[in-house]
Amino acid sequence: MSTVLVLGAGKIGVAVAEFLAATDDYEVTLADGDATAVQTRPRSPMAHRVLDATDGRALRQALAGQDVVISALPFFLNPEVARAARDCGVHYFDLTEDVKTAKAARECAEGADTVFVSQCGLAPGFVSIVAYHLFKKFDEAIDVSLRVGALPQYPSNTLKYNLTWSTDGLINEYCNPCEAIHEGELRQLLALEGLEHFSLDGTDYEAFSTSGGVGSLCETLLGKVQNLNYKTIRYPGHRDLVWMLVRDLKLAEHRKTFKELIEYGIPVTRQDVVLIFVSVTGMRGDLFTQETFAKKIYGDREDAGWSAIQKTTAAAVCAMVDLHREGKLPRKGFVRQEEVDFDAFVANRFGRVYA
Numbered sequence: 001m002s003t004v005l006v007l008g009a010g011k012i013g014v015a016v017a018e019f020l021a022a023t024d025d026y027e028v029t030l031a032d033g034d035a036t037a038v039q040t041r042p043r044s045p046m047a048h049r050v051l052d053a054t055d056g057r058a059l060r061q062a063l064a065g066q067d068v069v070i071s072a073l074p075f076f077l078n079p080e081v082a083r084a085a086r087d088c089g090v091h092y093f094d095l096t097e098d099v100k101t102a103k104a105a106r107e108c109a110e111g112a113d114t115v116f117v118s119q120c121g122l123a124p125g126f127v128s129i130v131a132y133h134l135f136k137k138f139d140e141a142i143d144v145s146l147r148v149g150a151l152p153q154y155p156s157n158t159l160k161y162n163l164t165w166s167t168d169g170l171i172n173e174y175c176n177p178c179e180a181i182h183e184g185e186l187r188q189l190l191a192l193e194g195l196e197h198f199s200l201d202g203t204d205y206e207a208f209s210t211s212g213g214v215g216s217l218c219e220t221l222l223g224k225v226q227n228l229n230y231k232t233i234r235y236p237g238h239r240d241l242v243w244m245l246v247r248d249l250k251l252a253e254h255r256k257t258f259k260e261l262i263e264y265g266i267p268v269t270r271q272d273v274v275l276i277f278v279s280v281t282g283m284r285g286d287l288f289t290q291e292t293f294a295k296k297i298y299g300d301r302e303d304a305g306w307s308a309i310q311k312t313t314a315a316a317v318c319a320m321v322d323l324h325r326e327g328k329l330p331r332k333g334f335v336r337q338e339e340v341d342f343d344a345f346v347a348n349r350f351g352r353v354y355a
Contacts, residue, residue: 001024001025001026001027002025002026002027002067002068002325003026003027003029003065003066003067003068004020004026004027004028004029004066004067004068004069004070004321005029005031005049005062005063005066005068005069005070005090006020006028006029006030006031006069006070006072007031007032007051007053007069007070007071007072007073007081008031008032008071008072008073008074009030009031009032009034009037009038009041009042009048010032010037010072010166011165011307011309011310012072012095012121012165012166012309012310012313012314013030013032013070013072013073014030014041014042015306015310015311015313015314016070016072016314016317016318017030017042017046018042018043018044018046018314019314019315019318019350020318020321021042021044021046022044023349025322025325026321027047028046028047029046029047029048029049029062029066030042030046030047030048030049031048031049031050031051031053031062032050032051033050033051033052033053034050035050038050049062053073053077053080053081054077054080056080056084059080059081059084060084060087060088063084063085063088063090064088066088066090067090067091068090068091068092068093068321068324069081069084069085069090069091069092069093070093070094070095070317070321071092071093071094071095071096072094072095074166074168075096075097075098075101075168075169075172076098076101076168078094078096078098078101078104078105078118079101079104079105079108081094082094082104082105082108082116082118083108085108085114085116086108086109086112086114086116089113089114090114091114091115091116091321091324092105092108092114092115092116092117092118093117093118093120093317093320093321094117094118094119094120095119095120095121095125095313095317096118096119096212097119097121097123097124097169097172097173097211097212097213098169098172098176098212099176099179099211099212101118102118102119102124102215102216105118105334106118106334109332109333109334110333110334112332112333113332114332115324115329115330115331115332115333115334115335116333116334116335117320117324117329117334117335117337118334119212119215119216119337120316120317120320120337121312121313121316121317122148122150122274122276122309122312122313122316123146123148123213123230124212124213124214124215124216124337125215125313125316125317125337126276126312126316126337126345126354127146127148127213127215127230127276127278128146128214128215128216128217128336128337128338129337129338129340129342129345130276130278130293130342130354131144131146131217131278131280131338132217132220132221132338132342133342133343134278134279134280134291134292134293135221135224135225135280137280137284137291138280138282138283138284138289138291139282139283139284139285140282140283141221141224141225141280141281141282142225142226142227142281142282142283143225143226143227143228143279143280143281143282144181144217144221144225144227144228144229144278144279144280145228145229145231145277145278145279145280146213146214146217146228146229146230146231146277146278147207147230147231147232147233147275147276147277147278147279148213148230148232148233148274148275148276148277149205149207149232149233149234149274149275150164150165150272150273150274150275150308150309151164151233151234151235151272151273151274151275152164152269152271152272152273153269153271153272153273153298153299154269154271155235157266158237158241159238159241159242159266160234160235160236160237160238161234161235161238161266162266162267162268162269162272163262163263163266163267163268163269164268164269164272164307164308164309165309165313167259167262167263168259169212170262171255171258171259171262172211172212173191173210173211173212173213173232174191174192174210174211174242174246174252175191175211175246175252175255176191176211176212177189177190177191177211178190178191178209178210178211178212178214178229178230179214179218180209180214180218180227180228180229180230181218181221181222181225181226181227181228181229182227182229183226183227184223184225184226186218186219186222189209189229190209191208191209191210191211191246192208192209192210192239192242192243192246192247193208193209194208194209194229194231195207195208195239196208196231197236200275200277200294200296201296204235204236205233205234205235205236205275206233206234206235206236206237206238206239207231207232207233207234208231208232208234208239209229209230209231209232210230210231210232213230213232214228214229214230215336215337215338216336216337216338217337217338220336220338225282233275233277245258245261246258269307270299270305270306270307271299271307272298272299272307272308272309273296273297273298273299273308274296274297274298274308274309274312275295275296276293276294276295276296276297276354277292277293277294278292278293278294279291279292279293280292295354297311297312297353297354299311311353312353312354314350315350315351315352315353315354316350316351316354318350319345319348319349319350319351320340322348322349322350323340323344323345323348328341328344
């Protein structure tokens with residue numbers, strides 16, 4: 001049985017711990033700085049630990065005897081967790097969308113005897129796996145388009161949005177630079193640019209550039225495709241209002257205030273839907289062809305169920321941990337999401353949520 005320390009007893013961390021603990025293959029400990037959270041949020045019995053992840057000594061003590069650590073902490077805490085994992089010889093997985101944090105994990109992986117897998121969520125994460133899977137079907141891929149959104153099923157405010165995941169991550173998406181490939185060259189784009197509109201199953205949506213969702217895919221496909229970009233899906237009108245907050249009111253420069261406003265004024269919902277729309281166009285033989293992966297995943301209807309973003313994010317990192325346990329990932333070093341076999345991922349007991 002593998003021992004796993006899950007750091008962070010928020011919505012995603014609890015789901016990760018529950019998913020793994022429900023099997024007979026993992027002995028799970030859930031840790032958080034909030035004693036009440038680790039004791040009351042899990043729905044099933046599991047070991048818990050009160051832990052300040054900023055205390056390097058306490059963190060290393062908690063990692064002693066563990067096979068795996070999964071960080072569901074705010075992104076800025078992950079570099080220290082990665083360093084501690086290396087020092088303690090523990091396999092490391094995280095859910096960050098932050099580019100600098102992922103690079104820190106990669107640096108820790110250099111020469112390590114354990115595996116480091118960063119950005120194991122939905123986007124970044126699964127979308128890179130499916131995009132690379134589609135890319136490999138072409139003799140010459142030209143354009144790669146990744147579109148993902150976590151949306152309320154029943155939007156009722158002017159933003160047409162509810163909180164479904166990390167506010168810090170959301171602000172990063174809206175404020176940080178975005179990696180893309182444009183006409184064969186690696187580019188840094190501004191967030192909130194590139195507004196486009198489309199319909200799916202009779203519902204209108206918009207999409208625009210946001211940071212972090214592409215993971216390491218630009219690096220992997222640079223020189224192999226002409227264009228690659230990632231955009232976040234929202235209901236029409238959302239981008240213009242966020243533009244006013246981020247650009248006109250300059251809240252990108254006052255992120256603490258931005259976070260306080262969002263968390264004060266925008267309610268959380270469990271009744272959400274995750275949209276995934278990944279498309280690749282290129283040449284297959286002499287034929288100009290498009291391959292698309294499109295899926296909607298809804299939150300559970302019952303009150304005791306999981307939201308769509310909980311299911312998709314937790315399932316993704318659990319699948320990566322499971323694939324590593326089964327010997328289907330490298331045993332050590334840094335692993336990019338797109339290195340993971342799509343068929344193995346969706347056949348996995350956790351990855352089936354995407355099948």
